[in-house]
Amino acid sequence: xxxxxxxxxxxxxxxxxxxxxxxxxxxxxxxxxxxxxxxxxxxxxxxxxxxxxxxxxxxxxxxxxxxxxxxxxxxxxxxxxxxxxxxxxxxxxxxxxxxxxxxxxxxxxxxxxxxxxxxxxxxxxxxxxxxxxxxxxxxxxxxxxxxxxxxxxxxxxxxxxxxxxxxxxxxxxxxxxxxxxxxxxxxxxxxxxxxxxxxxxxxxxxxxxxxxxxxxxxxxxxxxxxxxxxxxxxxxxxxxxxxxxxxxxxxxxxxxxxxxxxxxxxxxxxxxxxxxxxxxxxxxxxxxxxxxxxxxxxxxxxxxxxxxxxxxxxxxxxxxxxxxxxxxxxxxxxxxxxxxxxxxxxxxxxxxxxxxxxxxxxxxxxxxxxxxxxxxxxxxxxxxxxxxxxxxxxxxxxxxxxxxxxxxxxxxxxxxxxxxxxxxxxxxxxxxxxxxxxxxxxxxxxxxxxxxxxxxxxxxxxxxxxxxxxxxxxxxxxxxxxxxxxxxxxxxxxxxxxxxxxxxxxxxxxxxxxxxxxxxxxxxxxxxxxxxxxxxxxxxxxxxxxxxxxxxxxxxxxxxxxxxxxxxxxxxxxxxxx
Numbered sequence: 001x002x003x004x005x006x007x008x009x010x011x012x013x014x015x016x017x018x019x020x021x022x023x024x025x026x027x028x029x030x031x032x033x034x035x036x037x038x039x040x041x042x043x044x045x046x047x048x049x050x051x052x053x054x055x056x057x058x059x060x061x062x063x064x065x066x067x068x069x070x071x072x073x074x075x076x077x078x079x080x081x082x083x084x085x086x087x088x089x090x091x092x093x094x095x096x097x098x099x100x101x102x103x104x105x106x107x108x109x110x111x112x113x114x115x116x117x118x119x120x121x122x123x124x125x126x127x128x129x130x131x132x133x134x135x136x137x138x139x140x141x142x143x144x145x146x147x148x149x150x151x152x153x154x155x156x157x158x159x160x161x162x163x164x165x166x167x168x169x170x171x172x173x174x175x176x177x178x179x180x181x182x183x184x185x186x187x188x189x190x191x192x193x194x195x196x197x198x199x200x201x202x203x204x205x206x207x208x209x210x211x212x213x214x215x216x217x218x219x220x221x222x223x224x225x226x227x228x229x230x231x232x233x234x235x236x237x238x239x240x241x242x243x244x245x246x247x248x249x250x251x252x253x254x255x256x257x258x259x260x261x262x263x264x265x266x267x268x269x270x271x272x273x274x275x276x277x278x279x280x281x282x283x284x285x286x287x288x289x290x291x292x293x294x295x296x297x298x299x300x301x302x303x304x305x306x307x308x309x310x311x312x313x314x315x316x317x318x319x320x321x322x323x324x325x326x327x328x329x330x331x332x333x334x335x336x337x338x339x340x341x342x343x344x345x346x347x348x349x350x351x352x353x354x355x356x357x358x359x360x361x362x363x364x365x366x367x368x369x370x371x372x373x374x375x376x377x378x379x380x381x382x383x384x385x386x387x388x389x390x391x392x393x394x395x396x397x398x399x400x401x402x403x404x405x406x407x408x409x410x411x412x413x414x415x416x417x418x419x420x421x422x423x424x425x426x427x428x429x430x431x432x433x434x435x436x437x438x439x440x441x442x443x444x445x446x447x448x449x450x451x452x453x454x455x456x457x458x459x460x461x462x463x464x465x466x467x468x469x470x471x472x473x474x475x476x477x478x479x480x481x482x483x484x485x486x487x488x489x490x491x492x493x494x495x496x497x498x499x500x501x502x503x504x505x506x507x508x509x510x511x512x513x514x515x516x517x518x519x520x521x522x523x524x525x526x527x528x529x530x531x532x533x534x535x536x537x538x539x540x541x542x543x544x545x546x547x548x549x550x551x552x553x554x555x556x557x558x559x560x561x562x563x564x565x566x567x568x569x570x571x572x573x574x575x576x577x578x
Contacts, residue, residue: 009218009231010037016227017184017220019043023175023204025197026188028216029233029414030355034188035061035158035332039068041186042154049083049155050127053162055297056304057332058082058127061158065127083120083128121149130157130171131492137174137462138492151181159331160189160196161348161421165451166494168196169458173465175203180466190355191348191417193425201226215418235361239354239411240373243380244341246388248274251341251377252281255322258339259286262319262366264311266337268329268353269377270345270392276573279324287321293328295574296503296518304328311335319366329356336360338369343388344378347401347424351417379405383439391496396447399440400424403432454494461491498523501531501552503569512537516545522552524577530562 003011006028013024024041026034042048050065052058062082069078120126121133122145133155136146155178163171178185187200197219198210205221213219213230220227244254255265255278269275272294279290289310291303307325310317312334323329323337330352336359342350358365358372378384379402389398404424408416423430432440463469502519522528531550541547552567554560560567568576 004033004234005231006032006034006216006218006234007037007040009229010041012229013218013220014041017043017222020222021179021182021184023179023201023221024184024186025192025201025219025221026186027192027197027218027418028188028190029417030190030352031359032216032234034190035064036068038156038158038186038188039065041156041184042072043184046152047124047126047154049121049125049133049150049153051130051133051155051157052127053130053159053331054328055129056300056328057159058129059301059304060308060333062127065125069125079124081120081123081126081128083123083126083132121146123149130163130167134167134170134174134492137170137177139461139463143463147177147181150178150183152183154184154186156186156188158188159352160187161191161352162331164454164494166454166458167492169455170462170492172200172203173458173462175200176465176467177463179204191351191421194422195425216414233414237358237372237411237413239413240371241379241405241409241411242373242375243406244375244377245380246343246378246385248277248281252278254375255324255341256282256286258369259320259322261368263338263369264317264319264336265322265339265341266329266335266353266356267322267324267341268343268356269324269326270343270389272326272574273578274343274388275324275326276576279573282322282324287318289321289323290573291323291325291328292574293326294520294522296520296569298517299574300520301517307335308333311337313360329353334359336363338365339373339375341375341377344376344384344398344402345389346393346397347404347420349393350374350376350401350405351411351420354411374411376402376405378402382435394447394450396440396443397424399436399443400430400432403430403436403440407431457494496523497525497528499528499531500549501527502546502549503554503558503575504537504551505554505558506556510537510539512539512543512546516543519549520575522575522577524565526564527552527560527562527567527577530560 006026010024010026026037028034039048048069050061052061066078066080069080120128133146133150136143136150157171175185194212201210201219201221202208204223205226206224208224208226210226211228213228215230216233217228217230244251251267255267258265267278269278272292275290275292279288282288289303289307291307293300295303307323309315310321311323329335330349333356335356337357340353340357342353354372354374378388384398384402386395389395401424404420407430408420498521500519500521502515504515508515531552534551534553537551540551552560554569558569565578570576
């Protein structure tokens with residue numbers, strides 16, 4: 001198979017870098033082969049680590065990474081670790097067996113010695129979440145073990161746009177340390193604001209002018225120098241954008257209608273409860289699948305594999321299917337649908353969701369769906385309802401994105417990917433008027449406060465940069481938001497207070513080991529208070545996989561007795577709260 005333009009451009013960059021460390025930033029549309037280009041950038045003697053935004057994306061990419069390591073290994077044995085909370089050797093081995101690797105006869109094996117989140121980064125090769133690597137720059141216990149595990153490696157960050165200013169600040173600090181640790185770093189994204197790209201490149205090159213090439217592009221940095229080159233996208237695409245009423249019955253009717261016409265319909269919403277409501281609103285005779293993050297992890301992984309088997313390359317799904325999902329479906333999943341319904345969201349995420357339709361060009365489309373169309377729930381209202389994105393996304397960015405989409409009812413990709421992101425995040429006028437313009441102006445002060453706070457917290461939470469490092473350095477005071485119960489609480493991401501819980505049924509008895517992969521995160525205040533006060537079953541803290549989780553006691557019908565709210569674990573809907 002002939003290399004794509006992106007891969008040719010990266011090959012030229014690698015020729016210039018040779019085996020030297022460096023920073024490579026790849027900005028290209030969805031489906032252009034960024035992952036393969038990133039893997040091809042690896043060099044050095046200590047292997048590769050792929051840092052993904054979510055556990056689901058890490059799981060989905062394990063097979064591709066393992067096959068790359070086999071091809072690059074010249075027949076030598078390869079060890080790979082799955083480094084995230086639901087990973088570990090058993091999950092990694094299962095994923096490898098699914099693709100014909102990881103057997104006794106195979107040259108690829110899960111790194112069994114590297115069990116546990118700290119040891120995982122010591123494995124010669126690994127894939128996991130970005131969080132595992134970011135702990136290496138937090139003032140947290142054993143941070144130096146993670147830094148040592150990443151030293152002299154190629155570290156690849158995928159879906160860089162997925163992070164807010166807090167996590168983004170930690171990534172920049174980690175990049176500075178990776179440079180000191182003699183690493184090669186590859187950053188990949190379909191969409192990066194210009195200010196983010198320039199700041200990252202200067203982290204490596206120093207305070208110099210950063211050139212910019214036409215999108216799509218590859219930029220690379222060594223100390224004192226940044227270069228960039230554009231390349232031709234492998235395909236051009238026009239995507240129609242339409243508004244849609246945001247209420248659940250309207251969205252469900254549209255999805256049902258298009259599924260009845262033979263389309264594979266992807267519905268991506270911003271909140272789990274909305275996904276559950278939409279799924280229930282679809283008639284049972286419609287082929288429907290629900291995918292979100294509030295399933296127990298073992299069930300969530302099964303659903304993820306089902307989604308990939310149905311809608312991935314050569315997928316088994318018949319026409320007329322609906323997938324109702326949250327953000328778990330918008331990143332790094334190689335799935336293909338005929339039409340998209342999405343809640344209004346920041347422009348970069350809407351574009352990422354669009355990348356899941358008409359992705360596999362070889363698949364024939366049903367009549368009426370020959371061209372890609374995106375329907376944005378809430379875009380038809382004068383001001384998109386805040387309930388669709390509140391507590392999830394920055395309202396100023398959501399409203400500016402809605403204004404931009406209204407002014408661009410036909411997206412010309414890939415050019416409009418970069419244009420949309422730069423214009424929305426750049427803060428300039430977008431042609432909004434009336435109530436929408438007033439709502440954007442009203443949301444700006446809170447946006448500025450939130451951004452400044454995230455930057456400050458990131459600086460406070462991270463270790464000093466290598467050039468500022470001293471064993472006697474005075475750490476700045478930590479903001480109250482990072483303090484809890486008189487101690488310090490550091491995280492790789494900001495957000496509402498949350499905890500990891502493991503559903504426990506009466507029938508589980510004393511066999512606690514089988515609960516290890518059943519956990520999920522919750523953030524509802526009443527539920528958090530309840531599980532943190534719960535009595536631990538005998539032996540709970542003696543099981544390594546349970547020690548950092550709280551039990552969520554359920555009756556035989558899956559109900560939890562939580563004061564003030566109804567909580568139940570439904571086998572189809574996942575955890576239902578309220």
